Amino acid sequence: MKVAIVSAQVPFVRGGAEVLAERLVEAVRATGAEAELVALPFRWHPRPRLLDHLLAARLWRVEEADRVIALKFPGYLLPHPDKVVWLLHQHRPAYDLWEHPLGGLHGAPEGEAIRAAVRRADDAWLPEARRIHTISRTVSERLRRFNGIESTVLSPPLADPGAFRAGPYGGYVLSLGRLTPDKRHGLLVEAMRHVRSAARLIVAGAPATAAEEQALRALVTRHGLQDRVSILAGWIGEREKAELLADARAVAFTSFDEDYGYVPLEAAASARPVIVCTDTGGVSDLLVRDGETGLVCEPDPRALAEAIDRLTLDRPMAERLGAAARERLRALDLSWERVAEELLR
Amino acid sequence: MRIAWFTTYSGRSGIAGFSRDVVEALAADHDVELWVPEGRGPVLDPVAPLVRFTRGPHALMRLHRADAVVYNLGNELHRHRAVAAVAAARPGVVVLHDLVMRHFHGGLVADRTWKRERFLRAVALHDGEDAARLVAARRGRGGDLWSAVDTWEAAPMFGEAIAGAAGVVVHSSAQEERVRAAWAGPLARLDLPARPRAWTPPPAARDRLALVGIGGVTANRRIEDVVAVLDADRELAARVRYVVAGEHPDPAYARVVRGLVDGAGLGGSVELRGYVAPAELDALMADADAFVNLRHPSTEGASASLMEQTTTGRPVLVYDGGSFRDVPAGAAVKVAPGDREGLAAALRELVADPALRARVGAAGAAWAARRTPRAYADALVAFLATVGEQAPLTALCDRVGRALADLDDDGSAAAAAQAIETLLP
Numbered sequence: 001m002k003v004a005i006v007s008a009q010v011p012f013v014r015g016g017a018e019v020l021a022e023r024l025v026e027a028v029r030a031t032g033a034e035a036e037l038v039a040l041p042f043r044w045h046p047r048p049r050l051l052d053h054l055l056a057a058r059l060w061r062v063e064e065a066d067r068v069i070a071l072k073f074p075g076y077l078l079p080h081p082d083k084v085v086w087l088l089h090q091h092r093p094a095y096d097l098w099e100h101p102l103g104g105l106h107g108a109p110e111g112e113a114i115r116a117a118v119r120r121a122d123d124a125w126l127p128e129a130r131r132i133h134t135i136s137r138t139v140s141e142r143l144r145r146f147n148g149i150e151s152t153v154l155s156p157p158l159a160d161p162g163a164f165r166a167g168p169y170g171g172y173v174l175s176l177g178r179l180t181p182d183k184r185h186g187l188l189v190e191a192m193r194h195v196r197s198a199a200r201l202i203v204a205g206a207p208a209t210a211a212e213e214q215a216l217r218a219l220v221t222r223h224g225l226q227d228r229v230s231i232l233a234g235w236i237g238e239r240e241k242a243e244l245l246a247d248a249r250a251v252a253f254t255s256f257d258e259d260y261g262y263v264p265l266e267a268a269a270s271a272r273p274v275i276v277c278t279d280t281g282g283v284s285d286l287l288v289r290d291g292e293t294g295l296v297c298e299p300d301p302r303a304l305a306e307a308i309d310r311l312t313l314d315r316p317m318a319e320r321l322g323a324a325a326r327e328r329l330r331a332l333d334l335s336w337e338r339v340a341e342e343l344l345r
Numbered sequence: 346m347r348i349a350w351f352t353t354y355s356g357r358s359g360i361a362g363f364s365r366d367v368v369e370a371l372a373a374d375h376d377v378e379l380w381v382p383e384g385r386g387p388v389l390d391p392v393a394p395l396v397r398f399t400r401g402p403h404a405l406m407r408l409h410r411a412d413a414v415v416y417n418l419g420n421e422l423h424r425h426r427a428v429a430a431v432a433a434a435r436p437g438v439v440v441l442h443d444l445v446m447r448h449f450h451g452g453l454v455a456d457r458t459w460k461r462e463r464f465l466r467a468v469a470l471h472d473g474e475d476a477a478r479l480v481a482a483r484r485g486r487g488g489d490l491w492s493a494v495d496t497w498e499a500a501p502m503f504g505e506a507i508a509g510a511a512g513v514v515v516h517s518s519a520q521e522e523r524v525r526a527a528w529a530g531p532l533a534r535l536d537l538p539a540r541p542r543a544w545t546p547p548p549a550a551r552d553r554l555a556l557v558g559i560g561g562v563t564a565n566r567r568i569e570d571v572v573a574v575l576d577a578d579r580e581l582a583a584r585v586r587y588v589v590a591g592e593h594p595d596p597a598y599a600r601v602v603r604g605l606v607d608g609a610g611l612g613g614s615v616e617l618r619g620y621v622a623p624a625e626l627d628a629l630m631a632d633a634d635a636f637v638n639l640r641h642p643s644t645e646g647a648s649a650s651l652m653e654q655t656t657t658g659r660p661v662l663v664y665d666g667g668s669f670r671d672v673p674a675g676a677a678v679k680v681a682p683g684d685r686e687g688l689a690a691a692l693r694e695l696v697a698d699p700a701l702r703a704r705v706g707a708a709g710a711a712w713a714a715r716r717t718p719r720a721y722a723d724a725l726v727a728f729l730a731t732v733g734e735q736a737p738l739t740a741l742c743d744r745v746g747r748a749l750a751d752l753d754d755d756g757s758a759a760a761a762a763q764a765i766e767t768l769l770p
Contacts, residue, residue: 051741051768058764059757109412110737117738117768124767 001033003344004065007088008042008057008075014206014235015178016262017088020135021071023159024086024343027336028069031344038062040075047110050091054121069343070129073118077125084343085129086154087139089259094118095146096257102182122147133342135260138281154342155286157334158265163238166271166326167246169318172200172230173275173308174248176241176263177255179207179216179233184254184277187299189219192229194305197312201252204232204244245270249318250311254299258282268293268329273321275307286332293325346726349396349411351380351431353424354388356623359649360417360424360442361389366540368393370722378411380404382427400430408435413729415440418506420644422449429506436739438512438732444520444667445644446503447491464490471504471527492595494564498642498667504528511739512732514725516647517668531735533728538721539652539713545631547659547706554634554696558589559626559650562617564598567639567664567683569605574689576609581689584696586614587637590621590629630654635695635702636661641682643667651677652716655709660702662691676712678705731770738769 005028007021021037028035040057044050057074068083070076073091076083094115097103105111126132126149133154134140140151158164177183185203192201207213213233220229236244245251251267252275261282267274268287274294276284290296295310297303311318348371352364364379369392371377377393388395398404408414414437418425429449432439443449450467469477476499485492504527507513512531515521521534548555560566568589575582593599599617606615621629630636636654638661647668654661655676663669665679672679678695680687695702742765749758 048737048740051737052744054768055741055745055761055764059760109733113734113737116734116770120768 001066001344002064003028003033003035003067003069004038004062004080005035005069005071006038006040006062006075006078007071008053008073009039010043011041013208016260017072019159019262020088020156023156023336024069024071024339027340028344030337031340033344036065038075040078042074044091044093044104047105047108047114050114051117054118058121058125067344074121076129077121079125079128083129085126085132085151086339086343087132087134087143087151089139090122090142090146091118092142096142102256119146122149136258136282137285138257139259154339155283155332155334156260156262157336157339158262158269160238161269163242164266164269165242165246166322167243169249169315169322170247171198171312172202172248173250173252173311174244174272175201175203175252175254176205176236176244176266177253178205179203179212179231181212182256184256184299185216186219187254187301188252188304189216189223189225189229190301191304191308192225193223194302195228195308195312196305197309199228199249199308199312201229201308202232202244202248203229204236204241206235207233241266242270245272248272249315250275250294250308250322252276252304252308253280253284254304255280255282256299258284264288264294264325265329265334268325271322271326273311273318273325275304275311277304287325287328289328292321293328294321346729347376347378347410347412348729349378349380349408349414349437350393350417351398351415351428351437352417353428354379354381354391355424356389357620358419358424360419362540363442363537363649364417365389365392366538366718367721367725370718371726373722375726380428380431398427398431400427404431405435413438413733414511415725415729416510417442418446418449419443420446420449422451425449433509436509436511438514438729439507439510440514441503441506441520441524442516442646443644444503444517444523444646445497445501445642446506447497447501450502450505451491461490468500468502471502472500476500492564494642497565497644501644511736512728514728516645517671519643519667519670520646530739531728531732533724533731535721535724535728536716537647537649537652538716538718539656541714541717542656544657547634547657547702548632550699551634552584554585555632556585556587556635556637556692557629557633558587558591558637558639559630559654560591560638561595562589562591562593562599562602563595565640565642565644567641568602568615568617570639570683570685570688571637571692572602572605572609572611572615573685574692575611575614576605578689578693581693581696582611582614585692586616588616588618588629590618590626592620593617630657630659633657633659635659638662639664639688640669641666643669647671652713655713658706658710660695660705661709662688662695673708673712675705676709735770738765741765 025035025037054074057077060078068080070085072088076085093103093105132151134151143149251272253263254277258281264274264284264287276288277299288294295307297307354361372393378396379393380396383397383399416432417440419442465477479499480496483493483496516537641664661677663677664682666682678691745761
């Protein structure tokens with residue numbers, strides 16, 4: 001069986017979705033099938049370019065494949081008689097981020113047209129799939145709410161669960177993820193102004209643009225937090241990430257409305273407690289229980305500062321929650337074998 | 346919304362008056378510029394900032410500041426050539442004031458040579474092979490193919506005026522049907538507005554009633570039908586004075602009508618007055634007991650003169666064809682196109698029955714009062730917004746079409762067109 005795993009990628013931008021796609025290729029190959037990753041180049045700026053990419057995805061053909069597993073907009077629009085969608089996310093500026101500052105379409109002269117076209121494309125062509133799975137309840141709920149399309153959740157496992165280890169509970173809180181506004185690293189920097197304990201914050205991730213990195217560094221300087229906040233700007237390799245996690249006191253994952261988010265899984269695999277916000281969504285809904293496997297607080301600097309202080313000042317608590325998080329992850333029994341089996345059936 | 350409004354703005358053009366009324370309404374809520382061709386003589390009072398434009402890159406570059414560009418086009422190419430030149434270079438919304446655009450097409454494309462084969466090819470392209478066969482079989486008064494009135498409806502040839510438009514506005518259901526059949530882009534039918542004006546009541550009863558017709562004297566005005574009715578009914582002829590005010594763009598037709606009038610000895614009842622100045626026209630309308638506004642075929646998108654006449658509270662007699670089909674029963678006296686017996690009966694009734702004149706005049710005035718420039722402006726802005734929303738997809742079609750044309754790939758073009766069709770509203 002020949003399986004094409006179709007995704008979309010902004011060239012040279014790498015994140016969790018790219019790791020997931022590559023790991024899925026390995027998992028499918030492990031079943032004995034042939035698998036190839038077909039990543040359609042994708043850009044959404046300037047805005048009308050998005051329509052070109054949407055149309056291009058629709059015009060591509062992968063006739064050599066017996067099965068297409070499609071992951072992301074606009075890759076899942078590619079027509080194929082035997083297509084299964086494992087939806088990482090739709091083009092969110094046309095949906096839940098429409099009026100959100102992160103969206104970027106609303107208010108633009110051509111914004112309405114692009115939003116309408118994206119929605120029509122999803123309405124018309126997503127249901128062509130044999131089955132639609134999503135990576136989280138958050139994504140499934142959006143799909144139902146905006147498009148009236150039902151789906152089932154198939155949670156992605158970690159790319160390499162064995163890569164993580166539990167080290168000593170150090171003196172820093174770790175925030176992992178690309179330096180983009182939706183990851184809300186800036187919110188954590190603001191929180192550090194109110195932290196009473198000796199906790200430090202390490203932010204580690206590749207900046208989306210130089211301006212994003214500069215803005216974050218400027219925020220640190222403006223609040224005089226240079227000795228308490230470190231920014232490791234750049235792509236963090238898997239080994240480096242595992243080491244950072246192993247020695248952290250806790251992991252803060254404060255993204256806004258995540259589709260999934262590997263970071264809580266990686267933290268749990270490293271037996272670290274996770275601090276998330278009430279609006280973080282994604283896998284945190286599945287994994288993080290307030291006071292059991294981590295702490296859940298409002299997306300507010302003072303509330304986050306209090307959570308950081310609790311885990312820094314109460315080491316046994318951090319250890320207890322971290323151990324429970326790892327146990328919770330084990331109980332979820334996420335495996336690539338099961339994912340491949342489900343997507344190939 | 347920033348709107349660039351292209352129009353002829355000469356005082357002798359109905360489109361100029363329309364532009365003045367609508368732009369005045371638009372300018373209350375939007376930034377509107379009146380783009381008027383350089384060197385076209387005196388203009389009406391500017392109701393918005395005036396931009397005198399010439400062809401060239403400056404106009405095109407400046408237009409990128411506008412959110413919407415509106416081109417007013419009609420059949421008389423000498424009035425619209427400069428506007429059409431910009432419209433061809435920068436897509437915008439075309440307000441198509443005429444259904445029959447033969448002179449526009451002829452002047453723009455055929456360069457007035459109007460060669461038979463070239464003309465027939467153009468008819469086939471824009472209006473189909475059946476229309477081309479019909480046109481080939483008919484001759485106008487001069488033996489030409491262009492002026493044969495009975496082929497105007499079959500081959501209106503408006504295609505060149507809207508080719509490449511971002512959207513089209515029409516003014517009647519008849520025009521909408523024709524444009525819809527020939528063009529796939531965004532289309533809106535808006536009610537041609539009437540300029541609210543206060544008129545004196547119709548004159549008191551008198552021995553000889555004033556019947557007034559307004560507009561250029563062309564063959565589709567069917568003045569000869571009225572002359573024939575009066576020739577056949579001398580008693581009726583003695584009760585009316587029929588005055589036609591308007592230019593004579595078709596001198597041959599005017600000569601025919603004059604010959605009929607003189608031959609029938611109706612000089613005391615029928616007068617072709619020619620062009621009259623605005624003040625004289627107002628006086629003529631104020632003195633009218635009824636208006637005669639016959640068109641067959643109807644070549645306009647809708648009749649501006651009808652709108653003006655109905656606002657006076659006088660009854661208007663029309664042929665019930667083309668854009669006049671949209672006039673509600675009772676708001677005008679309607680006769681089947683070309684039905685001279687019906688026309689005679691309607692004229693006799695109008696002359697004999699003051700109550701009928703008052704009733705129809707009042708109903709017509711009420712109908713016109715609802716069609717305000719304000720309502721037109723609001724509907725137009727909504728349409729411009731819709732067109733703006735579709736613009737990225739239109740541009741996408743254009744980009745993909747150009748790329749695939751370079752590759753000579755018809756199969757991909759068909760697949761792309763099918764996909765884009767799904768994305769359109």
